[in-house]
Amino acid sequence: MTSHPLDERTARILPWLVAVAFFMQTLDGTILNTALPAMAADLAEDPLRMQGVVIAYMLTVALLIPASGWIADRFGTRRIFFSAILLFSVGSLLCALSLSLPQLIGARIVQALGGALMMPVGRLVVLRAYPRSELVRVMSLVTIPGLIGPLLGPTLGGWLVEYASWHWIFLINLPVGALGAWFALRFMPDLRGAQRSQFDTLGFLLFGAAMLQITIALEGLGDLGMPTARVLLLLFGGAACLAAYWLRAGRIERPLFSPTLFNTRSFAVGILGNLFGRLGSGALPFLVPLLLQVALGYSPAEAGMSMIPLALAAMAIKPLAKGLIDRFGYRCLLVGNTLLLGALIASLGVTGEDTPLALLLAQLALIGACNSLQFSAMNTIALIDLQDQQTSSGNSLLAVVVQLAMGLGVASAAALLGGFSTPQRDVLGAFQLTFLCLGGLSMLAAAIFLQLGKRDGSSGHLPPRVQAPD
Template sequence: MLDPATRRLLPWLVAIAFFMQTLDSTILNTTLPRMAESLGESPLRMQSVVIAYMLTVALFIPASGWLADRFGTRRVFLSAIGLFSFGSLLCALSPSLPWLVAARVVQGIGGALLLPVGRLAVLRAFPRDELLKVLSFVSIPGLVGPLVGPPLGGWLVEVASWHWVFLINLPVGALGVLAAMRYMPDLRGAAGQRFDVAGFVLFSLGLVLVSLGLQGLGERALSVALSLLMLAAGLAAMSAYWFHAARHERPLFSLALFKIPTFSIGIVGNLFSRLGSGAMPFMTPLFLQLGLGYSPSRAGLTMVPTVIGAMLMKTVTERVIRGFGYRRVLVVNTLLLGLLMASFGLVGPATPHAAVLVLLGVFGLVNSMQFTAMNTLTLGDLDDARASSGNSLLSVVMQLAMSLGVACAGALLAAFGGHAGRGEPIELRTFHLTYVCLGVLSGLAAGIFAQLRRTEGPAGRAAVVDEG
């Protein structure tokens, strides 16, 4: 049993960890042009700073549950906060882009463990009849972080420097360490469970090689031949994992999950739909500053309607899905999402600021509906035995899709913008063509969701994953 103080403050501790993670993932995007200028790099090369973090999180999420079972939630949670904070310090001290990317990897390892282990502690510490209330409370900072992040990042680079985007994590991290030492219970799972090391290596190798191949094409830091070789090798590693999982007794992710139609369609639809929408938080601050000439603080404030739209949509999403069904909602909403992304190709310097705000607000509404419907479809039909594995795979796919989306956006910007190097402006046409391509790419995912039967979808009230 938890003591009263731990019972009261554990949700706050996990909420702070969630806030640290979501703030860091949104505060950075607004600062990328100034960061590129300070480091003497082209803004197009700054995608690696975003991808390094997202990809590292995707790689280490599968190990989070096993590590918590093996070493206890307190030790792993403390290590996660420590790594995240130490990585933030290294980011602030980085003198060049390669050093910054390496520091983001350290930060990403901590970020990968932070929220899953915190949520696991809550799941094990509270009875089931209290979980909905506690998890709803924990998810609130996940909405506040994206609301505060973009304008705060823009303001910091104007009044101070980009280094403070990372330094701001240090006092929050110190507070989190002190609180975790006192209030994080040391909970462990069943002893003796073996971790699928071979599956982890194959799966991770596949993710890294595919991402590096796409990033090489985007940044043009690697030859086209080497980038394509990495892509092919990554696909080969993923294929090898598939055969490994089919024969292993306890694989990293069981292929039995894909026997559930709603899970299969939901997970594949998640991957392809998020390729476009996952690139938007990276693309849009660049577009506003480099394409439309906004200041960092104005660009950050302009992003706020996206988050407000997402918050508003969450109040009606369940009623819309229950009224129209998953198939109809996801097909129509995916097409609408692609159309909205493509419509940014019509925005120029003469477009009224109010119109830009409205467009971003509507995009936030539609994007929120997409995420909630896809995630609920994916997880809703999983039983207790497969819920943990399915949720873990969904979290990996979400991070992977966003990472690949940023890599795709970078590749398209480089392809349409020619050899935009350090100090060279990026033409508005480059952004417009990239938005259209991303919109078409996301819209094509409607064909995946069209494979659902008209009445197919979770029958009961499914748990909704809101972490975007």
């Protein structure tokens, strides 16, 4: 991959510009969850029915990621990156001005249109603008905010809700977005693809329709307002669109995602493991703040600060991930860690009003460490054995699956929570059963990782230009 030379000033500022965009996106992904009960009260909604605010963002991001590279090549990285920051900022303002749940969900979709383009396009610019020898250093700088956002987000969200209002969790994006947009126009290089490639529009529509219908069907189960017949129609419609996509992708030259990627066993295991293994962990940022505030009576600030051990443990285990993988191998580590993570998620099902705070914080810290190790291992195993010409497509599909799995996790958690919420059962009991079920479902993913061979993942290290999403 050839690099485009930058002047010295741009070379210094560009990583910080991409890092700030990454920080805005990761902060927004975690700051919202602590504020959901307060938002529900202000909008006259049930706090247990607010999952649409989270799912709308994740699903929109998942839908647009496959098109991000083509859009940047077609219209130029400067214009698209600037537009992404602008859309994210406008969406944030619309979120703060929302007076109803449908308005808020619509505003989150606008916000996600920007969020879906910011990081893929920013990463693409870094890959094209810096020589190979600089990529590890630059990408390390860019991804640091991705670790800080989850640490700062829940606490900041809790404090803003308790001492200001939930609107400020969106308004704080405006000055950062304005500064980022100005820097993007001034310092973002305008890079385009060497040759214009044809985009698989029909494949994009089929794949997107499948994800949209399946996710809406699961959310319909959680909301308890959608008739069973409509849920079944959406599920079958989504399955039909997905089948049509894969049949078509197998016979055209340049599909959105080639089925031949799944000829590599480690990639197939990594993708399917991500899809099913994240159902429990993807729901935690949504469920835990609700559990603490709605069922256990914590204040927003207390609930936010309770999430700090989870983020700190996730950061602490990162440097140890490679050594643990080298010591135990991908198959052994992923099977054992999946079972342990599922058991820890299920252990939240015995949390009650008399549970000591120290024990709860220890549980969350252990979950954070196992989560972080799980993500590092299963993302890397998905990409490490791919051929060079497959890494770009494989990395894009992995990023889509990560977002989709987190959205499905929230939708599944909401469906379980709604199903268990009956007049005969208190709210805490519904949360406990939901955690027990999610933990059990997460443990089933160990059967997927058992399909790895002893030598899968032995190809070596990922090349610097491939960055597995967290």
